[in-house]
Amino acid sequence: MRYALLFPGQGSQSVGMLAALGAPETIDTLKEASEILGWDLLGLVQSGPDDELNRTERTQPALLAAGVAVWRAWSRRCEAVPSAVAGHSLGEYSALVAAGSLDFADALKLVELRGQLMQQAVPAGTGGMVALLGLADDQVEALCADYPGDHVLEPANFNSPGQVVVAGQTEALDWLLVNAKPKGAKLAKKLAMSVPSHCSLLRGAAEQLHQRLSQIEVKAPAFPVLHNLDAEPRQNPDDIRDALRDQLFRPVRWTQTVQALVAAGAEAACECGPGKVLSGLMKRVAADVPAFALENDAGFDAALQHLGAN
Known part of the structure; x- marks a missing residue:
């Protein structure tokens, strides 16, 4: 096999x-x-x-x-x-x-x-990662593109359908935590990661x-x-x-x-x-x-x- x-x-x-x-x-x-x-x-x-x-x-x-x-x-x-x-x-x-x-x-x-x-x-406390559940890959990409600020916010791990991790700077991640659910996410959770990997x-x-x-x-x-x-x-x-x-x-x-x-x-x-x-x-x-x-x-x-x- x-x-x-x-x-x-x-x-x-x-x-x-x-x-x-x-x-x-x-x-x-x-x-x-x-x-x-x-x-x-x-x-x-x-x-x-x-x-x-x-x-x-x-x-x-x-x-x-x-x-x-x-x-x-x-x-x-x-x-x-x-x-x-x-x-x-x-x-x-x-x-x-x-x-x-x-x-x-x-x-x-x-x-x-x-x-x-x-x-x-990335200095400690200035970046991290957020897990999103319930959004398609292209929806996560669009959500990151909609961020109105000038900080980094990018998809980092396309783990499975409906499970994507986003990496970026703290200010952008804070915005994401507030705006993800109104855009259809079932869950938006900050991960215990001090390093914003894969961005x-x-x-x-x-x-x-x-x-x-x-x-x-x-x-x-x-x-x-x-x-x-x-x-x-x-x-x-x-x-x-x-x-x-x-x-x-x-x-x-x-x-x-x-x-x-x-x-x-x-x-x-x-x-x-x-x-x-x-x-x-x-x-x-x-x-x-x-x-x-x-x-x-x-x-x-x-x-x-x-x-x-x-």
Whole structure:
């Protein structure tokens, strides 16, 4: 059976994540990441504290390591190569490591830098993100375009039909919170995100990230990795570098990505990392494609049984 792998991004982290996964790759990979980074990533994941794990420059390498740990455990137990893979935002880096495009050590240091650049790009308290439910993608785009001020307000994550996250400056987000429901939104909720990801406020950070990317070896992926930018795979290393740069200040087109995975023949999807966020979105975008969260042994067993791979 053809299947896709999905790698989660920021927001899926929690202290103790993957503790219910008995695979030895979990501890081994987190230990390896600690040695590469020079700080105790394993201890942070196991014991916290929460506020430290939730610091962007800590969250990003911790989630990347968690995704790679699950991938290593999965690839030991499942010989079938995925038909394609994708990662949500930060998860795109985990997907590229799994496909052999990025070296694990390079990717860890890269996403640590990515987190630092993102935090530095927008002063604390001046930007953020708001989740909107109940509006179509084009309605969200029109709503942002209707903002009468001169602050940034842009769609950032097209997560599923009727679920879009908007990023921007605080003044514009305050306007959105007041005006979204009169325009038809069922819910408008400010997220606990200090960084307005995937909008033009991060263009400068993206250029700095690209400078570092130019110094890192990037290989052609062993299997297709669909990029957030346009749900298209890339083979050329420079094209992959450019996609990772642009991803930082342009929206995550997750709905389109899931639709492309299904169109490419995926008959099931496995979420390769902590949490069940992407499994839930899969059900909203492609309800007839079974989705399995590989965050624990039960999820592994269910996925392997469904794929006929155990």
